[in-house]
Amino acid sequence: MAENIRKISVSQPTVTDEDKMAVLDCLDKTFLSGDSPVVGEFESNFSNIVGRNYGIAVANGSVALDVVLHALDLQPGDEVILPSFTIASCLFAILRTGAKPVFVDVDDGTWNMSLNTIQEKVTAKTRVVMVVHIYGLPVDMDPIVQFCAANEIIIIEDAAEAHGVRYRGKMCGSFGLASTFSFYANKAITAGEGGIVVTDDDDFRDKIRYLRNLAFAPPPGKRFIHTDLGWNLRLSSLQAALANSQLKRLDAITNRKRDIGLKYHSLLKGDSRVSLQLTETDYAQNMYWVFGVVFDESINTDAVADDLKLIGIETRPFFFPLHRQPVLEKFGLSDQKSLNISEKIGKQGIYLPSYIGMDDSDINYVVDRFTSVLDTYRKDFK
Numbered sequence: 001m002a003e004n005i006r007k008i009s010v011s012q013p014t015v016t017d018e019d020k021m022a023v024l025d026c027l028d029k030t031f032l033s034g035d036s037p038v039v040g041e042f043e044s045n046f047s048n049i050v051g052r053n054y055g056i057a058v059a060n061g062s063v064a065l066d067v068v069l070h071a072l073d074l075q076p077g078d079e080v081i082l083p084s085f086t087i088a089s090c091l092f093a094i095l096r097t098g099a100k101p102v103f104v105d106v107d108d109g110t111w112n113m114s115l116n117t118i119q120e121k122v123t124a125k126t127r128v129v130m131v132v133h134i135y136g137l138p139v140d141m142d143p144i145v146q147f148c149a150a151n152e153i154i155i156i157e158d159a160a161e162a163h164g165v166r167y168r169g170k171m172c173g174s175f176g177l178a179s180t181f182s183f184y185a186n187k188a189i190t191a192g193e194g195g196i197v198v199t200d201d202d203d204f205r206d207k208i209r210y211l212r213n214l215a216f217a218p219p220p221g222k223r224f225i226h227t228d229l230g231w232n233l234r235l236s237s238l239q240a241a242l243a244n245s246q247l248k249r250l251d252a253i254t255n256r257k258r259d260i261g262l263k264y265h266s267l268l269k270g271d272s273r274v275s276l277q278l279t280e281t282d283y284a285q286n287m288y289w290v291f292g293v294v295f296d297e298s299i300n301t302d303a304v305a306d307d308l309k310l311i312g313i314e315t316r317p318f319f320f321p322l323h324r325q326p327v328l329e330k331f332g333l334s335d336q337k338s339l340n341i342s343e344k345i346g347k348q349g350i351y352l353p354s355y356i357g358m359d360d361s362d363i364n365y366v367v368d369r370f371t372s373v374l375d376t377y378r379k380d381f382k
Helices: 017-028 037-050 061-071 088-097 115-119 141-150 202-212 237-247 250-268 301-310 326-331 340-348 360-375
Strands: 054-058 079-083 100-104 126-132 154-158 178-182 195-199 274-276 291-295 349-352
Touching: 017 237, 037 054, 037 195, 037 237, 054 061, 054 202, 061 088, 061 154, 061 178, 061 195, 061 202, 079 088, 088 100, 088 126, 088 326, 115 141, 126 141, 141 154, 195 202, 237 250, 250 274, 250 291, 250 360, 291 340, 301 349, 301 360, 340 349
Parallel strands: 079 100, 079 126, 126 154, 154 178
Antiparallel strands: 054 195, 178 195, 274 291, 291 349
């Protein structure tokens, strides 16, 4: 008789009764739009937690990057430095402004950009460094902050994968002119979709709010007279209520995510066939938004993922390096130099199931099946 397949998703949001009641309360009060008090409450609560003066909720994390870069009034020829190893949203936001993306490689142990990789790419045209924290482990911020301040370079921080993560005791999302977060279904705090921009700058706050809401003229201007292009980027009240409820459990969620990552790490750290992201550095602990593994070159990553799927274990590939994205051809930017680490981990990396509803038996099951699949590719592991 065939063995029953135990299906384990790569990610699965946890929605509590309290979360449901928060959304139902919005419905009972007919708080539905992005203009209700619930949205403002969430903006205030979230910005307070990350140590910012202001929060401006938006429809998702990608448009949070879009509106932030647009608000900087970047011009053609301006350069924005970003890591090649990150989500395509970061690249798309830059390309939409007409500015030039400048890609940097990441570190082999943290999978993050660093001051060393940034300094190599700075020119007189550099306007912005987009810092992206990867998979729950922060970038080493202090050297970058000091360097950018000395060179009058703006820092925009993408903390979508670093909810509740601290760098030297300071929250990720509190660095630079502005920071962005995503509340997609696989994030630590989720609204299904949704995002937020946080900042300490009054003028920048006002500009983001203005652009988010169709560039309606602020009072005493007439409501339907527009002098700029804006967007409808508002977050709905139902989404804000869900995220606001989950925000109360932020510490518990991030602690559980770290526990899951450490459990995986303890079971796989001795396997020479895989490389793992650092559990911690001298400036931060890894929250493990996801748990990733990078295979050695002898293993076909796609084949491993396919074999795991056949036995019920879902995975995801790592980000494909941005400097190798075909879309760059349309912007005359396809002639990019190699970035060896981004290319290696982009090709050889996958992440395993990691969500707070998992227990240790689930993790043990995943690792047992994972190593069994690897054994079919490499027989020499001891």
